[in-house]
Amino acid sequence: MSIDKDLLDNLRLELRRGTLVLSVLSRMNTPKYGYALVQSLQELGVSIEPNTLYPLLRRLESQGLLESRWETDGAKPRKYYHRTSNGNEIYDVLLEEWQQMVKAMTHITEEVSP
Amino acid sequence: MSIDKDLLDNLRLELRRGTLVLSVLSRMNTPKYGYALVQSLQELGVSIEPNTLYPLLRRLESQGLLESRWETDGAKPRKYYHRTSNGNEIYDVLLEEWQQMVKAMTHITEEVSP
DNA sequence: GACAATAGTGTGTGACGCACAGTATATTGT
DNA sequence: ACAATATACTGTGCGTCACACACTATTGTC
Numbered sequence: 001m002s003i004d005k006d007l008l009d010n011l012r013l014e015l016r017r018g019t020l021v022l023s024v025l026s027r028m029n030t031p032k033y034g035y036a037l038v039q040s041l042q043e044l045g046v047s048i049e050p051n052t053l054y055p056l057l058r059r060l061e062s063q064g065l066l067e068s069r070w071e072t073d074g075a076k077p078r079k080y081y082h083r084t085s086n087g088n089e090i091y092d093v094l095l096e097e098w099q100q101m102v103k104a105m106t107h108i109t110e111e112v113s114p
Numbered sequence: 115m116s117i118d119k120d121l122l123d124n125l126r127l128e129l130r131r132g133t134l135v136l137s138v139l140s141r142m143n144t145p146k147y148g149y150a151l152v153q154s155l156q157e158l159g160v161s162i163e164p165n166t167l168y169p170l171l172r173r174l175e176s177q178g179l180l181e182s183r184w185e186t187d188g189a190k191p192r193k194y195y196h197r198t199s200n201g202n203e204i205y206d207v208l209l210e211e212w213q214q215m216v217k218a219m220t221h222i223t224e225e226v227s228p
Numbered sequence: 229g230a231c232a233a234t235a236g237t238g239t240g241t242g243a244c245g246c247a248c249a250g251t252a253t254a255t256t257g258t
Numbered sequence: 259a260c261a262a263t264a265t266a267c268t269g270t271g272c273g274t275c276a277c278a279c280a281c282t283a284t285t286g287t288c
Binding site: 003004007008011012013014015016017018019021022023026027028029030032041044045046063064065086089090093094095097098101102103104105107108109111113 | 143
Binding site: 127130131134135163165173190191 | 254
């Protein structure tokens with residue numbers, strides 16, 4: 001029986017929810033702009049489309065975790081984002097949550113069911 | 115500045131999506147019924163409400179990953195679930211996905227941003 | 229001038245954890 | 259005997275977000 005690709009893609013997508021926020025916030029201790037962030041996340045093993053990242057950056061800004069400023073000096077205008085102090089706090093707590101979850105998941109998937 | 119609890123709860127919930135499927139599937143190599151599963155997941159560090167677990171079990175069955183049968187011998191009728199062969203395959207692949215994700219997340223959150 | 233790369237915005241959809249509401253029966257406590 | 263609690267389950271709607279689709283604009287390369 002072959003695996004249902006649609007179902008697998010769907011489950012994979014559900015696993016990604018939430019972790020993208022953590023990935024992005026982890027990079028934003030120093031200012032970065034969207035296009036370069038796509039590249040550097042890719043290099044670090046987190047594949048994300050521009051169409052997903054730009055709205056995410058804007059949402060995190062509206063939620064008060066990031067703030068932005070335009071750099072228009074160069075050839076192309078770029079919107080730089082960085083974490084706010086609130087974003088720093090939320091990031092720290094979320095990272096802890098993630099680590100607890102990983103421990104729990106490691107424990108439960110290694111425990112043999114009776 | 116105090117942390118926005120609502121936002122944190124929301125982000126925490128997003129992190130949970132997907133992992134509950136993995137948690138539940140990990141337990142279903144041997145048949146189990148809903149109420150006991152809530153208890154045993156709780157003991158293994160995965161807190162889940164019955165109102166969340168029962169619909170999840172039914173959804174996984176409709177997706178072909180679990181199948182069920184009623185046990186009506188005892189004092190109370192119980193619906194036992196266990197993984198299908200398709201569910202076994204999906205579980206193995208999803209577990210691998212999760213482990214890749216954990217590695218990527220560990221890498222990216224430990225990497226100091228320039 | 230055509231095409232690719234760079235850099236961004238706007239909008240709608242599908243899926244799921246959750247909350248709320250509910251049913252039914254057995255067991256325990258008074 | 260009756261109330262409270264525990265056990266065991268079903269039904270339904272909502273909020274949220276990663277994604278897909280569509281789009282704009284300018285620079286760089288050939």
